[in-house]
Amino acid sequence: MKLTGKTFVYGIIGYPVKHSLSPLMQTAAFKALGIDAVYVPFEVEPENLGEAVRGLRALNVKGFNVTVPFKENVIEYLDFVDEDAEFLGAVNTVKIEDGKLTGYNTDADGFLKSLIEEGVELKGKKITMFGAGGAARAVGYAVLKGGAKFLNIVNRNFSKGKIVGELLGKRGNVLVFPLREDSVATLLKDTDIIINTTSVGMKPDDPLLFDYSLIPEGITVVDIIYNPAETLLLKAAKEKGCKIVNGLGMLIYQGAIAFEIWTEKKAPVEVMRRVLEEEIYG
Numbered sequence: 345m346k347l348t349g350k351t352f353v354y355g356i357i358g359y360p361v362k363h364s365l366s367p368l369m370q371t372a373a374f375k376a377l378g379i380d381a382v383y384v385p386f387e388v389e390p391e392n393l394g395e396a397v398r399g400l401r402a403l404n405v406k407g408f409n410v411t412v413p414f415k416e417n418v419i420e421y422l423d424f425v426d427e428d429a430e431f432l433g434a435v436n437t438v439k440i441e442d443g444k445l446t447g448y449n450t451d452a453d454g455f456l457k458s459l460i461e462e463g464v465e466l467k468g469k470k471i472t473m474f475g476a477g478g479a480a481r482a483v484g485y486a487v488l489k490g491g492a493k494f495l496n497i498v499n500r501n502f503s504k505g506k507i508v509g510e511l512l513g514k515r516g517n518v519l520v521f522p523l524r525e526d527s528v529a530t531l532l533k534d535t536d537i538i539i540n541t542t543s544v545g546m547k548p549d550d551p552l553l554f555d556y557s558l559i560p561e562g563i564t565v566v567d568i569i570y571n572p573a574e575t576l577l578l579k580a581a582k583e584k585g586c587k588i589v590n591g592l593g594m595l596i597y598q599g600a601i602a603f604e605i606w607t608e609k610k611a612p613v614e615v616m617r618r619v620l621e622e623e624i625y626g
């Protein structure tokens with residue numbers, strides 16, 4: 345890589361940021377298109393967020409991603425926020441132009457693109473989504489934007505589920521349920537697509553989210569976890585003849601959309617996928 349006085353700088357702010365795969369993915373994308381730019385991780389102590397964002401602007405950085413725990417708090421330091429980010433109250437991508445910062449949320453559209461790529465149709469579908477964290481907001485919003493008929497939110501912490509349900513209810517038919525075997529059993533009898541947005545399944549000794557024998561035959565099951573590539577939920581779904589989708593596509597497309605916002609060029613999605621697959625699965 346040849347750095348020059350004209351090299352553009354992009355990056356990601358987070359705390360911690362060491363685990364982020366974005367530097368790898370975005371650098372590969374810039375290289376593939378011959379764009380003279382670098383993408384670097386910036387670990388920012390939470391109390392320094394405002395100073396860090398002002399610094400990025402002052403240093404004429406062209407754009408940056410925002411990850412945990414800054415997706416919500418970063419908004420107060422921006423000049424503009426796009427519609428999805430405004431609704432979700434969360435920004436994961438910032439573009440700096442003429443000293444002005446605009447915030448975007450590419451998680452929702454990234455999720456939608458990953459489903460389109462896998463041929464998953466959302467229009468008129470009944471969805472049961474597990475989880476009510478930051479990821480659930482973006483995913484739930486996305487499925488309603490994609491035309492889902494009903495969204496059932498199931499969460500262990502019911503009051504947290506209610507808060508997300510109230511927000512997403514502004515965009516479609518949303519019901520909230522506690523994570524209980526009887527409610528899950530009833531819901532899954534009338535569900536076209538199951539989506540897991542919780543962290544359950546990332547570790548080998550994680551408990552099951554629910555009794556996976558309840559998964560109906562032949563439906564679609566999506567897990568936004570990408571490591572392991574097949575969680576126990578996806579394995580069980582596969583055995584039931586379900587179509588399964590993991591979270592790698594969401595990771596790729598949220599990054600691809602950010603790249604396109606910054607560069608106004610089509611992202612080299614296959615290059616981004618290849619470097620991620622190599623890094624994660626070896």
Ligand code: ATR
Binds near residue numbers: 477479
């Ligand atoms: P993210 O921003 O990635 O969505 P998060 O905000 O920490 O992360 O949300 C994690 C989600 O996983 C929550 O819905 C959480 O449920 P609670 O709201 O009840 O905490 C869910 N989760 C984590 N561990 C869980 C477990 N062992 N069983 C059920 N749900 C779990």
